[in-house]
Amino acid sequence: MRIPSIFNKSSAIPLPRAALEIAAAGGHHVLMTGPPGCGKSLLAWSFPSILPALSKEAQLEVLSLYQLSRVEHPQAGVPPFRNPHHSASGVSIIGGGQYPKPGEISLAHHGVLFLDEMGEFSKKTLDMLRQPLENGSITISRTHATITYPASFILLAAMNPCPCGYAGSNRHYCTCSPRQIHFYQNKLSGPLRDRFDLKLSLGPVDFAVEEGTAQEGESSQAVRSRVEHARARQYARYGAEIPNGRVPYDMLMKTSPLSCSQQRTLQELLMKEGMSNRTQIKIIRLARTISDLEGSPHITDRSIEEAIKLNRPELSRESVFV
Helix, strand or coil, rough: CCCCCCCCCCCCCCCHHHHHHHHHHHCCEEEEEECCCCCHHHHHHHHHHCCCCCCCHHHHHHHHHHHHHHCCCCCCCCEEEEECCCCHHHHHEEEEEEEEEEEEHHEEEEEEEECHHHHCCCCHHHHCCCHHHHEEEEEEECCCCCEEEECCCEEEEEEEECCCCCCCCCCCCCCHHHHHHHHHCCCCHHHHHCCCCEECCCCCCCCHHHHHHCCCCCCHHHHHHHHHHHHHHHHHHHCCCCCCCCCHHHHHHHHCCCCHHHHHHHHHHHHCCCCHHHHHHHHHHHHHHHHHHHCCCCCCCCHHHHHHHHCCHHHHHCCCCC
């Protein structure tokens, strides 16, 4: 079972849909940037339909967190989907209070946290996401207690390129000054951006062109079946319900070692582009997921090339492997 190359112009699967399939298969975080109306929210709200059902153990964990927070729990077996408004406080998103309760990140455990208009959230709140994104849990300390809640979720984030949304557009005039655009983009700090596995830049939809080239869509059930097969390969390889997006680096390298040429290519790219070690690890994890979707027991050169282009879209026009 193979997923068509997301960079093959003859592929019937558009890049955003294929990228979200990879994110669902490996539990990877996604940042979508584009002008209003390009489909960011639609993609995010459709995303849970391609996620595998929760196991019995995961269902119990989710139910316990919802009971602690006194929030109505989602349908049994369905991964939770949380969509807090950008005006929500840091405590409501991270968790806490005088008597600490789980926040939105814990209510999204084993599911999806969707931050629409991410650039409108406070910078302090966004930076508080860094620990749970890295560790899959959040520790809340108070004078009378210290509590750790699980918070292993897939983060989907959508934001405009600028406050008005039309920076770089050839259809609408951008009313933002360079200073405003710089301030808006800096709402996402470098360390937070590094924690996104996939970065998608979406453009406006031309309905006239789309209508003339429209093809029959693929059902969510068909996509979910591929995702489930990829997840099954990961769970069998690691001996636990750990997706590629969460697997420790040592375990990843032990079960899926890179070839000498692949290591050399990544090291050269790391030095040339000034990428962090975290970014390099995320590229390898992405490549492992793409190879799982293709049914390959090893990480292929093509999967690494596509993983680099998904994580570093500015390199999409360059050939990584020559």
